[in-house]
Amino acid sequence: MTKVNAFAALAPGRDLVPWSYDLQQLQPGEVLVRVLACGICHSDVHMIDNDWGIARYPLVPGHEIVGEVVELAPGVTHLSVGMRVGIGWQRSACGHCEDCLSGNDNLCDQNQGVITHGYGGFASHVAVDSRYCFPLPPALPTEAAGPLLCGGITVYSALRAAGMGSGLRIGIIGVGGLGHMAIQFASRLGNHVTAFTTTEAKAREAADLGAHEAILVREGQPVQRPARPLHIILNTAPVPTPVEPYLDLLRSDGVLCYVGAPTAPLSVPLWPLLVKRRRIMGSPIGSRATIFEMLDNAALFGVLPKVETFPMAKVNEALARVRNNSVRYRAVLLA
Numbered sequence: 001m002t003k004v005n006a007f008a009a010l011a012p013g014r015d016l017v018p019w020s021y022d023l024q025q026l027q028p029g030e031v032l033v034r035v036l037a038c039g040i041c042h043s044d045v046h047m048i049d050n051d052w053g054i055a056r057y058p059l060v061p062g063h064e065i066v067g068e069v070v071e072l073a074p075g076v077t078h079l080s081v082g083m084r085v086g087i088g089w090q091r092s093a094c095g096h097c098e099d100c101l102s103g104n105d106n107l108c109d110q111n112q113g114v115i116t117h118g119y120g121g122f123a124s125h126v127a128v129d130s131r132y133c134f135p136l137p138p139a140l141p142t143e144a145a146g147p148l149l150c151g152g153i154t155v156y157s158a159l160r161a162a163g164m165g166s167g168l169r170i171g172i173i174g175v176g177g178l179g180h181m182a183i184q185f186a187s188r189l190g191n192h193v194t195a196f197t198t199t200e201a202k203a204r205e206a207a208d209l210g211a212h213e214a215i216l217v218r219e220g221q222p223v224q225r226p227a228r229p230l231h232i233i234l235n236t237a238p239v240p241t242p243v244e245p246y247l248d249l250l251r252s253d254g255v256l257c258y259v260g261a262p263t264a265p266l267s268v269p270l271w272p273l274l275v276k277r278r279r280i281m282g283s284p285i286g287s288r289a290t291i292f293e294m295l296d297n298a299a300l301f302g303v304l305p306k307v308e309t310f311p312m313a314k315v316n317e318a319l320a321r322v323r324n325n326s327v328r329y330r331a332v333l334l335a
């Protein structure tokens with residue numbers, strides 16, 4: 001039995017408080033990881049606030065985890081004690097449905113989340129299905145690798161599913177945790193990137209991340225057109241944004257892809273889709289196969305989350321910074 005010291009929300013919207021639980025014996029296939037660092041994704045904020053109506057309290061957030069393997073259930077042979085691993089949103093899948101068998105285990109109906117079906121990484125330890133523990137390339141530092149496991153894979157997988165190769169013009173809405181990694185992936189892989197941001201300073205800084213063009217979006221005002229129409233626009237905003245102004249910025253056959261997860265329904269006019277054969281899609285996290293590919297590409301092309309670190313005990317301070325959108329660009333808690 002392991003006593004896990006964690007930080008938990010005891011009710012919706014509350015500050016986190018120290019809270020501990022006893023972890024009984026590992027289930028078959030599971031692995032116990034000692035947390036070294038954990039990013040704060042805006043999905044943690046949605047879950048703390050119960051925006052999606054699926055939170056269970058006490059809620060231990062944290063699903064951008066870097067840790068060290070400390071114990072393996074009998075029969076787990078592909079990991080070893082002491083190995084440095086990353087864990088993201090997903091903690092397991094059924095492994096035998098049509099989605100799982102076609103390599104889309106992130107779309108599995110039995111998909112379980114680290115913080116929706118268990119306790120997360122704002123803690124000393126976490127236990128998950130060993131198939132969802134990913135050995136980390138040495139090039140990725142412990143403080144900065146965690147955000148790749150949720151934010152990074154989400155934007156990488158969505159951009160790939162929306163058709164990202166190279167030589168395309170790609171727009172990214174929101175230069176936050178997800179957006180700043182999307183800009184890096186899209187530009188490092190050889191695309192022309194336009195960042196759409198509501199923050200004046202980020203419009204100036206976007207070039208440092210690899211953006212070729214930055215457009216400042218002011219509420220209630222028309223969105224300025226990029227130099228040329230875009231093949232793909234990825235929307236990472238955690239709040240509702242109007243659809244039509246962005247559809248109009250897409251070229252024929254262009255795709256508007258949502259990864260940001262507000263709950264309000266989209267209001268979509270048909271005509272801008274119909275006359276230019278445009279599409280709208282959404283995308284959740286990424287499959288195991290895509291996570292391996294993304295980690296390799298992050299190491300190969302030097303895609304690295306830019307992080308601000310906080311001691312785990314300062315979790316509420318860090319969450320307040322995420323809520324007021326002042327983090328550059330991802331907050332990471334260090335154990």
Ligand SMILES: NC(=O)c1ccc[n+]([C@@H]2O[C@H](COP(=O)([O-])OP(=O)(O)OC[C@H]3O[C@@H](n4cnc5c(N)ncnc54)[C@H](OP(=O)(O)O)[C@@H]3O)[C@@H](O)[C@H]2O)c1
Binds near residue numbers: 040262285
């Ligand atoms: N689909 C998935 O599987 C998946 C996975 C992970 C996260 N998500 C979702 O993706 C969204 C973004 O997550 P994140 O971690 O990137 O969030 P974040 O770090 O807080 O960044 C969000 C960015 O959106 C922009 N924004 C525009 N209006 C905003 C407002 N009123 N309040 C806050 N931000 C605003 C800001 O960029 P500017 O300052 O540049 O305007 C902000 O930095 C969340 O809804 C999260 O739940 C989805």
Ligand SMILES: [Zn+2]
Binds near residue numbers: 096098099111
């Ligand atoms: Zn399945």
Ligand SMILES: [Zn+2]
Binds near residue numbers: 041042044089150
């Ligand atoms: Zn996340």
